[in-house]
Amino acid sequence: MPAPASFTNYIDTHADAFIKRLGDAVAIQSISSDARRRQDVIVMGNWLNGQLNELGIETKLVDLGTHEMQGQTLQLPPAIIGRLGSDPAKKTVLIYGHYDVQPALKSDGWKTDPFTLVVDEDSGRLIGRGSTDDKGPILGWLNVIEAHKNLGIAMPVNVRFCFEGMEENGSEGLDECIQEEVKKGKDGWFDGVDCVCISDNYWLNTRTPALTYGLRGIAYFSINITGPGQDLHSGLFGRTVHEPMTDLIKLMSKLVDNNGDILIPGIDDMVPPHDEEELKLYRKMDYTTDDIEEAAGGKVALSSDKTTVLMGRMRLPSLSLHGIQGAFSDVGCKTVIPAKIGGKFSIRLVPPQTPEKVIPLVNTYLKAEFAKLNSKNKMEIEYLHGGKPWVADVRHWNFEAAKKAIEAVYKKTPDYTREGGSIPVTLTFAESLGVNVLLLPMGRADDGAHSTNEKLDRSNFIEGTKVLGTYLYEVGAAA
Amino acid sequence: MPAPASFTNYIDTHADAFIKRLGDAVAIQSISSDARRRQDVIVMGNWLNGQLNELGIETKLVDLGTHEMQGQTLQLPPAIIGRLGSDPAKKTVLIYGHYDVQPALKSDGWKTDPFTLVVDEDSGRLIGRGSTDDKGPILGWLNVIEAHKNLGIAMPVNVRFCFEGMEENGSEGLDECIQEEVKKGKDGWFDGVDCVCISDNYWLNTRTPALTYGLRGIAYFSINITGPGQDLHSGLFGRTVHEPMTDLIKLMSKLVDNNGDILIPGIDDMVPPHDEEELKLYRKMDYTTDDIEEAAGGKVALSSDKTTVLMGRMRLPSLSLHGIQGAFSDVGCKTVIPAKIGGKFSIRLVPPQTPEKVIPLVNTYLKAEFAKLNSKNKMEIEYLHGGKPWVADVRHWNFEAAKKAIEAVYKKTPDYTREGGSIPVTLTFAESLGVNVLLLPMGRADDGAHSTNEKLDRSNFIEGTKVLGTYLYEVGAAA
Numbered sequence A, B: 001m002p003a004p005a006s007f008t009n010y011i012d013t014h015a016d017a018f019i020k021r022l023g024d025a026v027a028i029q030s031i032s033s034d035a036r037r038r039q040d041v042i043v044m045g046n047w048l049n050g051q052l053n054e055l056g057i058e059t060k061l062v063d064l065g066t067h068e069m070q071g072q073t074l075q076l077p078p079a080i081i082g083r084l085g086s087d088p089a090k091k092t093v094l095i096y097g098h099y100d101v102q103p104a105l106k107s108d109g110w111k112t113d114p115f116t117l118v119v120d121e122d123s124g125r126l127i128g129r130g131s132t133d134d135k136g137p138i139l140g141w142l143n144v145i146e147a148h149k150n151l152g153i154a155m156p157v158n159v160r161f162c163f164e165g166m167e168e169n170g171s172e173g174l175d176e177c178i179q180e181e182v183k184k185g186k187d188g189w190f191d192g193v194d195c196v197c198i199s200d201n202y203w204l205n206t207r208t209p210a211l212t213y214g215l216r217g218i219a220y221f222s223i224n225i226t227g228p229g230q231d232l233h234s235g236l237f238g239r240t241v242h243e244p245m246t247d248l249i250k251l252m253s254k255l256v257d258n259n260g261d262i263l264i265p266g267i268d269d270m271v272p273p274h275d276e277e278e279l280k281l282y283r284k285m286d287y288t289t290d291d292i293e294e295a296a297g298g299k300v301a302l303s304s305d306k307t308t309v310l311m312g313r314m315r316l317p318s319l320s321l322h323g324i325q326g327a328f329s330d331v332g333c334k335t336v337i338p339a340k341i342g343g344k345f346s347i348r349l350v351p352p353q354t355p356e357k358v359i360p361l362v363n364t365y366l367k368a369e370f371a372k373l374n375s376k377n378k379m380e381i382e383y384l385h386g387g388k389p390w391v392a393d394v395r396h397w398n399f400e401a402a403k404k405a406i407e408a409v410y411k412k413t414p415d416y417t418r419e420g421g422s423i424p425v426t427l428t429f430a431e432s433l434g435v436n437v438l439l440l441p442m443g444r445a446d447d448g449a450h451s452t453n454e455k456l457d458r459s460n461f462i463e464g465t466k467v468l469g470t471y472l473y474e475v476g477a478a479a
Helices: A005-013 A015-026 A035-054 A135-151 A174-183 A244-252 A276-284 A289-296 A306-314 A355-372 A397-410 A424-433 A458-477 B005-013 B015-026 B035-054 B135-151 B174-183 B244-252 B276-284 B289-296 B306-314 B355-372 B397-410 B424-433 B458-477
Strands: A058-062 A066-069 A072-075 A079-084 A092-098 A118-120 A125-127 A158-164 A195-198 A210-215 A217-226 A318-325 A340-349 A378-387 A415-419 A436-439 A455-457 B058-062 B066-069 B072-075 B079-084 B092-098 B118-120 B125-127 B158-164 B195-198 B210-215 B217-226 B318-325 B340-349 B378-387 B415-419 B436-439 B455-457
Touching: A005 A015, A005 A135, A005 A458, A015 A035, A015 A135, A015 A458, A035 A058, A035 A072, A035 A079, A035 A135, A035 A158, A079 A174, A092 A135, A092 A424, A125 A458, A135 A158, A135 A458, A174 A424, A195 A397, A195 A424, A210 A397, A210 A436, A217 A244, A217 A355, A244 A318, A244 A340, A244 A355, A244 B244, A244 B318, A276 A306, A289 A306, A306 A415, A318 B244, A318 B318, A340 A355, A340 A378, A355 A378, A397 A436, A397 A458, A424 A436, A455 A458, B005 B015, B005 B135, B005 B458, B015 B035, B015 B135, B015 B458, B035 B058, B035 B072, B035 B079, B035 B135, B035 B158, B079 B174, B092 B135, B092 B424, B125 B458, B135 B158, B135 B458, B174 B424, B195 B397, B195 B424, B210 B397, B210 B436, B217 B244, B217 B355, B244 B318, B244 B340, B244 B355, B276 B306, B289 B306, B306 B415, B340 B355, B340 B378, B355 B378, B397 B436, B397 B458, B424 B436, B455 B458
Parallel strands: A092 A158, A092 A195, A195 A436, A210 A415, B092 B158, B092 B195, B195 B436, B210 B415
Antiparallel strands: A058 A079, A066 A072, A079 A158, A118 A125, A125 A455, A217 A340, A217 A378, A318 A340, B058 B079, B066 B072, B079 B158, B118 B125, B125 B455, B217 B340, B217 B378, B318 B340
């Protein structure tokens, strides 16, 4: 069931007002990872809450308490839980978004002031911090509701909202907040939720809308090697002692091969091979290795075969070596034998992998490899943090509804994608509510979400708003 | 020819005054690597110059110009060139020392104020920054000359002096100063120098005096890997691109084996094997693997055989991995794929190795190993700095004189040692003057020269002064 023509017309005719409102949101410097901006995040939460209330959405601000950051005790910005409609005959959709943003300074390389939304008429870009991550998508939902309110049309579904102000800084307190709301059952605002929609990621490219049904998990480790009592001088001690760096580098060199294969036995093997049907999904995606190399800023793709690259990102685990703590890392020529070092690496996980399943494999392998070195140093494997992967059923009516909405608005079949990274709240919703979760991106691959000159294309904002509205109609019509 | 009894008596009876003078020197915070202390280094130079003049030594202060440091243009402390005696019938000994010190703060872990010389009566330790490195040895020479002046005895040799105030900060300007003085020939103050004596290193242990006849050189490299245009997110790019860290860690793992063997073909092979006579030297040294493990602060010696450990430090090259520039090195769990990294390592060199000889071996090997990786990243091998090794002829009368002096004062045969590190001025003297250079350490292995609670044992200061004086008599008597 498509959205009524009056709705899409309203979106087109009010585009400039929507962009102005996005500008108002971008102007609030709601940087959650900077203690000096914490008050701005709270101001942004209040601004958003006011907008929701004006549109007739009932809200409550959930106090998430305080946390320690940059040597200060800071108030956490509130989670905003909202509800609109309680018609038992209608489906109920829970919408998530975040109103905080990444840091941005003009001196980082921005061509314009990051907190003044610039409308570039030539390129059609709306440039500013938070334009695509995630203020644009949040305001997309508000645009939809405003249209219905002002047109006097009933919403096709009941809507629940969950907006947070700490997504760019670990989503502190959010999991507990969601779980508590769910636990309230009939008395909670998430009662009766039929599906979840999150608009906080990106198309695979700059051309084709996408639906995202998977996220990789992660297990992050440090291989800690100790031996000498203090850092030693390489002139005095070189070739007399077991140097921790020699051991660590040998171990780190045995984790991943240059083609990306993970060398820890049992990790790659844990993932079932793809079947022909899945392969077709990747073949169909509008993607080339040029896309990945453009995004990476260098001709460094692991393969010239696009399906290999896509599967490497979406359906296979990956192992990255991040660096070494405690070794010499500065400019110059320090002749040090570092005494106490930690080699950091992480494994991105895909189903059926979980941190619990890979930790023992990592431990067993590294202990065996370390034993082979005959070193008198000590090794300890430290598991630093992790999270499970997530994959949704794309045949669910929630995904079908989004597919139809995209086809109606963009006249294109969406790419079905899995993200290589993680959005932890996805798993929290899926596990605590037990319903299908859909990732419905509004922006494009080149939006530069965490980078300089972040933008949302005007067409993605306006057509994307239509997709969000149409999606709700398709959900409402789903059997 | 032993020193006259009146000389050794004078040293014993004036010990307290010598220690007081050492205290005056330690009190001047002549830290050459701290811009805020530069004026103190110059004050120290002037103090030393005054002491030399009072003892009848003619001096000239050589202006070494200015240098840039910590954002400032700083005056370099002067080199002090001195002379005492010009009897053509006597040998001429050139003495080197440095009057600057390493930084020291009580908060670093000093038990007493670093710049107040503390005489610990129980342990016999003289504790303070510069006590052993290198103010104690410099004042040892002054003690010798004072004794002769006050006793009215003629010095057995002519003496030339070269004292600098930048040794702990790269000896800026010193090489040029020495070379210019040598170039002056008959008009220069170094004309007619027969041998050089440097007292600026340490015994091999805490028990047996040493003579040092070798220093390792160094060649310092960075393996630079680049590929992606900017740091990438491991979620988005893991298993899709050639990660520079994967390449770098593989290359670094192929440089040195866990037993200390250098894996770059041709480097270890370049060193001639030891003969039985040389082996005897190492066997004879008063040393155990406990000594090295105590110094290293951990049970991490590469071998339980002392000759293997000693040869590893003294007569073999060593390769140490220092760290990685541009990778993640902080605490925490950054999920970064670093885009532009440099792996730092250095090779300590022994004759006949030179930086010029090992650089092509390093380049050839690493290029071949990198080619095997089939990576699309780029590798560049950067040679950062280096210096040649040095070995002196221990059968020279200069070494014989020092050996006799040690036997006379300590009633022990010295250990003949080679240092694993470098003292670049040694090579400058050897090459520019073409005479034998002797390293005659005053302090013990546990003096903590660059560490907290630096000390010089009272007996090393006083008996060491006797050794310096007796050495001059033995030089004077040498055929």
